[in-house]
Amino acid sequence: MERIILHIDVNNAFLSWSAIYLLKNGFPYDIRDRYAVIGGDKSKRKGIVLAKSNKAKKCGIKTADTLYLARQKCKNLEIYPSNYEWYLKMSKQLFELLSKYTNEIEIFSVDECFLDYTKIKKLYGNEITFAYKIKEEIKNTLGFTVNIGIANNKLCAKMASDFLKPDKVHTLYQNEIEKKMYPLDVSDLFGVGKKTSSKLKSLKINTIGDLAHANEQTMYRIFKNQGKDLIKKARGIDDSLVVYWDVEPKEIGNEITLQEDIYNKEELYPYLFSLAEHVGLRIRKQKKYAYVLAVTLKNNHFKRYSHQKKLLNPTSSTEEIYKIACSILDEMWQDEPVRLIGIRLDKLTTSQIRQMSLFEPENHQQKVDVLEQIMDEINYKYGSQTIKKASFDKNNLFHKRLK
DNA sequence: TCTGGGGTCCTAGGACCC
């Protein structure tokens, strides 16, 4: 049986959602109708465009433009801050609304999802009629517009929702691929970024159709296995399923851009600590343990590099994460200005098999685990800064390495 | 121009083993 997949994508999500928030709080106008963007905090060196209104888009403003550049493109640009808590609320409301119709929904990001319509078609009828109906329902009950793409697989549904915006329903069925997808620029293909598209164009592969008909041997020679995948995608082939159970993360990472470059390793330890705290909290919430811990740095020339360590015993403890992260930092330290620092936990497992060290006092780890669990619970209840181990207190010994 | 943060997946190359 032919599959029917819908891709639902919120138009200008962050900007639309902020617009609704502002209107609810008595703001005099709708920022969707103005030359407006949602921007990062410039004083914290995060001055980029996170989302833009359609008017701002018409000035040539693109997501991730610097605010400086955005202002050059549009003189009377209005810049509003982001509000992630609110975005999560709106996102949840959208997915709950869709869940009324089926549980076969794959949440792809905060503002988009796939819906497998194949089985529920007998219930709700023609998919195009259904798409228009839920598009209107979302607009009327939640107050924002979406684009919906309809196709026979996820790739084409996603391509379809990206056609003309906003507030539109598009189809890209198997028999429409040549007509609707082949003429598009090759960089419009999902999975083709800047690097790949410029390589393709140097080979005179300019449209998706060119790529679909490209010589397989040549493609393999230049792109190896990626070459085969690219041709498949260009032909609109995708067998992946709509995964609608809760997807477990494969890695958990946090990183932070420093307000100013840091030249001194010791000054980075406090940041490593709060990152350890953050990823520690997240991995414990997942009830998981990590076998691999990595530290990432970005220098003042924007070069990123990372080092990792495989652990004998997987961990989820803030204290242990911090200690290991410090030792990795020591090992990789190159004595150059650092702009960004991050910690990543990888190779996650649900069971904690511990090889007891000969010198480790018995039950030590259990005690640490129980203590951190209690602290997590209190922090969830009363706010994240409520309780901390004395040695971790910011005003106390925070900057010192744990030995 | 002065450039975020969260991820996933893939690949190259080295170490090690047989």
Place this chain on the structure above:
DNA sequence: TCTGGGGTCCTAGGACCC
């Protein structure tokens, strides 16, 4: 002493996405 090749595991880094 000098030689090969395959397999697996690991690390580092890159491309891409939202």
